[in-house]
Amino acid sequence: MPKAGTARSIYLGLREQIAGGVYLPGDRLPSTRTLAEEFGVSRTTVTAAFEQLISEGYVSVRQGAKATVARNAPNPIAPPTQRPGGSVKTLSAYAMRAMDLLPHLPGTADLKYDFRYGDVAPDDFPKLLWRKALTAAVIARRARLGYGHPAGSPVLRQALQGYLWRARGIRCQAEQIVVTNGSQQALDLCARALLNPGDRVLIEEPCYAMARNVFVTLGAQATPVACDDDGLKTDRLPDPLSHALAFVTPSHQFPLGGVLSVGRRRQLVEWAEAADAHVIEDDYDGEYRYDVRPIPPLYLSGRDRVIYIGTVSKTLSPTLRLGYLVLPEALVEPFVRCKQITDRHGATFEQEALASLIETGAYERHVRKMRRLNSVRRTAFLDAMQQTFSDKVEIVGTSAGLHVVVWFNSIGRREESGLAATAREAGIGIYPISRLFSCDTERRAGFVFGYASIEARKIADGVKLLYSVLTL
Numbered sequence: 001m002p003k004a005g006t007a008r009s010i011y012l013g014l015r016e017q018i019a020g021g022v023y024l025p026g027d028r029l030p031s032t033r034t035l036a037e038e039f040g041v042s043r044t045t046v047t048a049a050f051e052q053l054i055s056e057g058y059v060s061v062r063q064g065a066k067a068t069v070a071r072n073a074p075n076p077i078a079p080p081t082q083r084p085g086g087s088v089k090t091l092s093a094y095a096m097r098a099m100d101l102l103p104h105l106p107g108t109a110d111l112k113y114d115f116r117y118g119d120v121a122p123d124d125f126p127k128l129l130w131r132k133a134l135t136a137a138v139i140a141r142r143a144r145l146g147y148g149h150p151a152g153s154p155v156l157r158q159a160l161q162g163y164l165w166r167a168r169g170i171r172c173q174a175e176q177i178v179v180t181n182g183s184q185q186a187l188d189l190c191a192r193a194l195l196n197p198g199d200r201v202l203i204e205e206p207c208y209a210m211a212r213n214v215f216v217t218l219g220a221q222a223t224p225v226a227c228d229d230d231g232l233k234t235d236r237l238p239d240p241l242s243h244a245l246a247f248v249t250p251s252h253q254f255p256l257g258g259v260l261s262v263g264r265r266r267q268l269v270e271w272a273e274a275a276d277a278h279v280i281e282d283d284y285d286g287e288y289r290y291d292v293r294p295i296p297p298l299y300l301s302g303r304d305r306v307i308y309i310g311t312v313s314k315t316l317s318p319t320l321r322l323g324y325l326v327l328p329e330a331l332v333e334p335f336v337r338c339k340q341i342t343d344r345h346g347a348t349f350e351q352e353a354l355a356s357l358i359e360t361g362a363y364e365r366h367v368r369k370m371r372r373l374n375s376v377r378r379t380a381f382l383d384a385m386q387q388t389f390s391d392k393v394e395i396v397g398t399s400a401g402l403h404v405v406v407w408f409n410s411i412g413r414r415e416e417s418g419l420a421a422t423a424r425e426a427g428i429g430i431y432p433i434s435r436l437f438s439c440d441t442e443r444r445a446g447f448v449f450g451y452a453s454i455e456a457r458k459i460a461d462g463v464k465l466l467y468s469v470l471t472l
C-alpha cells in the first residue's frame, strides 16, 4: 500500500471508488479543498492526484467547474497492492517508494490530435530497412546461439563508437560503451552503481520525471536546481560535498529547451570534481537541431566525470528499447557487472540489426530524413500557434528536439488540469508541465507539446480546434 496521505494513495483511493461505483459517471467529486482537509494534506497533493485521474480519463474538469467522473471512465487494472499469497508488508522499501510515485502511463489511441511528447509517427519508422537488417541478423551463420556479453553486442559497440565520433564529436573506445534497454536502463544502472539510499542527487528544476523517479525510488534525495534559457543555473549549485551525482540535459534542457552555456558547463564539471561525483548527461534528442549549430556534448568538457547517455527512441522508435552509455574507463567494469545481474544483456538480434544500419550509413540517412520531417512539423506547429494563440502564449525551447513548452500568459498553473480536460473532451491531448516540477511555486500554466507523432498536415487543424475549445 502506498503511504497514506500521498498523491498516489489519494489517486488510488478515488480510482477504486470510481471503479466500484461509489461515484458514477457524471457525479461531482469532492473539491480539492475538502479532500485536502479530509486527508490532512496540502491541496497540491490532492491536485497531483486529480491531474493523474484526469490524464488517465477517469475524471473530467470543465474550465472553472468542479471535477466530475468522466462519462467513459476506463476500467482500471486492479491496483497492484496485493501479491498472491502475500501481504503488502512483504514489499521492499524500493517497491513501496515506487508505489508512492504517480504512474507514468503510455498513451491511448482515442485522441484525434495528440500532442503527447515521446511518441514518434508510425509511418516514420523505416520498416523495410529494419525488417531486412533484422532478418539478416536472424539468419546469420554463427558458431553458437548463446548468451552474449553484458556490455552489448561487439558489432553494435563498434558501430556506435564510429557514429558518436561522426555525429557528436565523441572520441571513445568501443569498450567504454555499454548497450542498455533504452536510456531508462542506463539511468537505472547509474543509480545502482553510484548511489546509496540517503545520497543526494542534483536534478534540474523542472526535470525529466523518469530520471527523478529512478533516483528517489532507490532512496536518494533529489536537490532541484532551477533552469533558465541557458539551462541549469550553476550559480545555484548546492554544496558539492553532500552530493554523489548530478543529472542534466545540457544540449536541450528537458523540458524547457535551454542549452547549457560554455561557462556553465565548466562550472558544473568543476563542481563535480569538487564533489568527487559524476554528472549524467542525457543526450536524448541531440540529433534534432534546426536553426542552430549542433552543440558539443558535455562529455567533451569532462571525460572522467561525465557519463553520456544516448538512445534511438527519438530517431527510430521508443519501442526498440535501445540506448547506450559512454562511461569513464574506471566505471566500465562495475557497470557491466550491474548490467549482467539486471538482465544479462539486451536482445542480440535487435542490437545487430541496429549495428548494420549504422555501418551501412542507413541510420544516418534516416536521421537526416527524420530531421527534415520533424522540422516541417515544428514549423507547422509554431506557425499555427502564432496565427491562433498569438501573444496569449509564450513558446520556449523551439530550436531543437521534438517538443516545445507553451506557457499561457494570463493563466495560473492551477488551471492546467482543467484546460487539459477541456481539450481532451474535444479529442486533443495536451500535457501539463507541473508534474515535471519538484517545487510547488506559483507560475503560469504550461504544457509540453510534442509534435513528432502527428502528421504535419493535421497540426494546424489540431491547434485551431484547441484554440476554439479553450476559453483564454
Ligand SMILES: Cc1ncc(COP(=O)(O)O)c(C=O)c1O
Pocket (backbone or CB within 6 Å): 117, 118, 181, 182, 183, 184, 185, 208, 249, 254, 282, 284, 310, 311, 312, 313, 318, 322, 323
Ligand atoms: C529527457 C529524456 N531522456 C530520455 C528519453 C528516452 O528514454 P528511453 O531511451 O528510455 O526511451 C526521453 C524520452 O522521452 C526523454 O524525454
